[in-house]
Amino acid sequence: MIGGTDIPVCDRSRYSAAESTFLTEYGSRNTSPRHRQECLCHRKKIVSVVAGVLIAICATSVFAASPQLTSVMPRGAQRGTDLDVTFTGARLDDAQEVLFYSPGITVKELKAESPQKVKIHFAIAPDATLGEHTLRLRTSSGITELRTFWVGAMPDAQEKEPNDDIKTAQKIELNTTVAGVIKTEDVDYFEVNAKKGQRLTAEVEGIRLGDAMFDPYVSILTEKKSELATSDDTPLLRQDPIASTIVPEDGKYIIELHEASYGGSDSSYYRLHVGTFPRPMMAFPMGGTAESDLSVKLLGDVSGEMAESIHLPAEASELFSYFPQQGGQIAPSPVKMRVSKFPNIMEKEPNNWVDSATVVDIAPPFACNGIIDKPGDADFFKFKAKKDQALDIEVFARRLGSPLDSVAHIFTMKGEAPAGNDDKEGPDSQFRFNPPADGEYCVRVIDQLNGGGPDYAYRVEVTPVAPSLEMSIPLVAPNSQERQTISVPRGGRIATLLRATRNDFGGAVKISAAQLPKGVTCADVTVDPNLDTVPVVFEAAADAPVAGSLADLTGASPDPNVKFTSEFKQLADLVVYGNQTAYYQARVNKLAVAVTNEAPYKLKIVEPKVPLVQSGSMQLKVVAERKPDFKGPIQLAMVFNPPGVGSGPITIPENATEAFIPLNASGDARVGKWGIVVNGVADVNGPLWSSTQLAQLEIAPPIMNGKIEMTATEQGKPTQVLCNLDQKTPFDGNAKVQLLGLPPNCTTTEKEVTAKDDKVLFDVNTTDKSPTGQHNSLFCAITVMKNGEPITQTIAGGGVLRIDKPSAAASAVAKAPQSKGPVSRLEKLRQDQAAKTQ
16 A cells, blocks of 8 residues: 555565556546546556556565664673674664663664664663563664564573584573574574472573564473473463473483474574573462552462562553562563452352352452363352443453463353353453343353363453544555654655544544654644544654654544543564464554655645535646756655545656646545645655645535436437436536547537536437447536636436447338437337338
């Protein structure tokens, strides 16, 4: 897509499919008969123009964004250390800054060594958060894709080959992080010394590094190759493994690491943590009340459960990370918890049926916490609900590291189950329940396979439905990071399409941006009540510093009585495999915005002085202001089409300063005044984007409607086609009306009508070469001049002209009484019958 329109331009391997998609969109979204006829008449021309636009854009941009960041090496480091990090990609020679989404890492020095490589000196704070840190590289020409860097607690070591045999295992110290790569059919071995009774754990960051479809498998072996522990996937880390054991005796132990199916690649990087650190898999209860001290049991550690008191943050958190510590060591990755504003309810056994359910003595919202502690176990919680108070029932288990595959139901006290769910959020259950009457109900939790065990923990949140708003920038293609950041040229503009997804509320939404770079403005925009997208324009002053920031987007209702929470959400698909399935994503909640160097061109919409009417068309003029040394073509496309309006991409040719974007409105295009903006992209040592101002386009009711009467004639004979007119909108002076869609070798001339006329009659001439048959392609178009600009509309379609071969009975027909005006279908049949009886 270009700038959020529905025109795909980023499938670089299937241009013909892209052209076909464009033709489908261009025909289906622009439904006027005139437009359909023009598409049929000029199909080859359209294909050739679109192909040129697509190839031009794709040839100058791998991801239609500049610059490009493909790798960050090394993939991580110990906190409290300094190191040099290499950023690799394209168009990086003007790199200026690293934008971090979380604190803890600062840049001491940044040096671009080439357009493909930047050396950056990181200083990692001693208290930096462990785990994933998301980042982008900002250059003076733009912002890169999102990438990650990982922070650990233990010293780092580099894998050294050869270590592909247990006899040549690389010796490492306990409590070390090894950075390496698993190539095809590679196996890496590491040797550590451990003492009897020690906890020995090997944990891998593999697919989570976001570099490749890498499914690591790790084992802990004795020196004699006996397996003590193995791991492939884990509920806590998904496709990344954790193997733990209690050392049986003093001696040497081997850590074996390979891809699960003995695959691998040059991009299958890993960070292997080997040590005595605690490694529980979850906390129980799996959440608590904000700003409280929560006593928890940490479950799943090979040495047994641990008791902790955790101080929860003041704000509610969807996923709160807690890093367990013990014996001076800290787990490399956290256990996940929920932090809510409502209280916890703990299960009390026995509670395996409605008559023995754990009693919840407060009204929703609340959270029920329990463990399916043995196979076949079922947990019930009884609560009171009011009729028609919609409740959301959501289980948190697998998302928080539990092996439970939940199935949840609501039960009545009679044992009936009116609502329930198995998998909604991955293996976790989620559904909505509308109580049919005031009374007592139970929520039940079981395992889908009737499993159970001491670590099958869960948390069920029962909450009244709460309205919320989620904002995002629509993807231009599946799994793509293209056009997900905002790069504004100095003295210029850039636009994006913003999606506002309403959950459980309606009405208009006002969206605002804050924490923008100095000199950048973004006017508040309002999303129409019946739409979920809106164009947003960012503008930079001519003297704005070339800089960047991570901006906040917030949404609110223009009505002060309508309240909801709002969040900007951006998911970066870092690992994609198979049928465009994202296996690992990074999530951020701020929008990266930068001021870039001045662009060599600026764009402006010449705002129309007349409306685009329903079933009408318009040529939208866009003007380019070029720097003297910039002469290249500029591809243009609408960022947003008002409902019922279609548009196509167009190019301002080399050295030219203007182009016209064709707009077509369907018969039910939504009437009103709409903000429109056009994005442009040109090849300036790579793709450089710029936008017009936010202009206004009015969609208005039709000037008139019409109906074409069916007409019949014979080859070589003239006829008349009557179009009855139904005036809708008054206009001054004369309007020009054309009859279009005639078959070959048929001609007519345009007519003029006034606002008072109720019909128009066209004289149609045929020849002996005019094709016979019934032709249902006729349509009429009207052009009205206003304020010096045309208003063009298709006023009637589906007209039928029948052309017959000359018959032997023509002379008989000639003797029949002739009507004044066009021959109707009925009259033609009568004439035919009269001729046959002669």
